[in-house]
Amino acid sequence: MLEANNDTMKSKILIIEDESAIREMLGYTLVKEGFSFDEAADVDEARSLMGRNKPDLILLDWMLPGVSGIDYARRIRNDPDTRDIPIIMLTARGGEGDKIKGLDTGADDYVTKPFSTKELLSRIKAVLRRTTQAGDEGSIEVNGLMLDPETYRVTANGQPIEISPTEFRLLQFFITHPERVYSRTQLLDQVWGQNIYVEERTVDVHIRRLRKTLAPYQFDNYIQTVRSVGYRFSPQ
Numbered sequence: 001m002l003e004a005n006n007d008t009m010k011s012k013i014l015i016i017e018d019e020s021a022i023r024e025m026l027g028y029t030l031v032k033e034g035f036s037f038d039e040a041a042d043v044d045e046a047r048s049l050m051g052r053n054k055p056d057l058i059l060l061d062w063m064l065p066g067v068s069g070i071d072y073a074r075r076i077r078n079d080p081d082t083r084d085i086p087i088i089m090l091t092a093r094g095g096e097g098d099k100i101k102g103l104d105t106g107a108d109d110y111v112t113k114p115f116s117t118k119e120l121l122s123r124i125k126a127v128l129r130r131t132t133q134a135g136d137e138g139s140i141e142v143n144g145l146m147l148d149p150e151t152y153r154v155t156a157n158g159q160p161i162e163i164s165p166t167e168f169r170l171l172q173f174f175i176t177h178p179e180r181v182y183s184r185t186q187l188l189d190q191v192w193g194q195n196i197y198v199e200e201r202t203v204d205v206h207i208r209r210l211r212k213t214l215a216p217y218q219f220d221n222y223i224q225t226v227r228s229v230g231y232r233f234s235p236q
Helices: 020-033 043-052 069-078 096-104 117-132 165-176 184-192 201-217
Strands: 012-016 036-040 057-061 087-091 109-112 140-142 145-148 153-156 159-161 223-226 230-233
Touching: 012 020, 012 043, 020 036, 020 117, 036 043, 057 069, 057 117, 069 087, 087 117, 096 201, 109 117, 140 165, 145 165, 159 201, 165 184, 165 201, 165 230, 184 201, 184 230, 201 223
Parallel strands: 012 036, 012 057, 057 087, 087 109
Antiparallel strands: 140 145, 145 153, 153 159, 223 230
């Protein structure tokens, strides 16, 4: 593994990619920008690395030998020890259906090969900003649905809810801005930040996932679709 030659070490990135040339290119790019990194050619190697040193973000190739990147993303999201780690999916599959499938597994972003290193770095920084941004307010509670910005935990009538970082930020925004209708563009700006790489379709995917997460606790109907406009959080 290369080491950054500056004194200010940034976040550690785990590259999971079976092509050594791509791993080398990505590693060089990350170190040049001040990041550190680990690299793995398959899921078994990645799991070993993560067991020793949990990364701050994962660059995950879709097509891996053995266990695919999609399947491994699901495992990461289902494991309490790793579910909060942001994932950027790397793949040559650029169709809308593939992007939605990638996001549905819990990926925070989706980058289509071939990609420019500048674009990838912008996406890495954007994902890290929005997943490490701390909430200023204390715990928030609405009708038994409680959200704690400091610990990134959500409970429903005292029962813990497993929720991804992106859905947490989306719920946090909704719960602190009730009864107002927000367009997809406004939600992108408020929840994802002014990031030109995130498509409006992403909002629909995460709204669907958030509703599915809240459904067992009967809070999914709090998120209402306002036809041709956007979404509203209404706990009435």
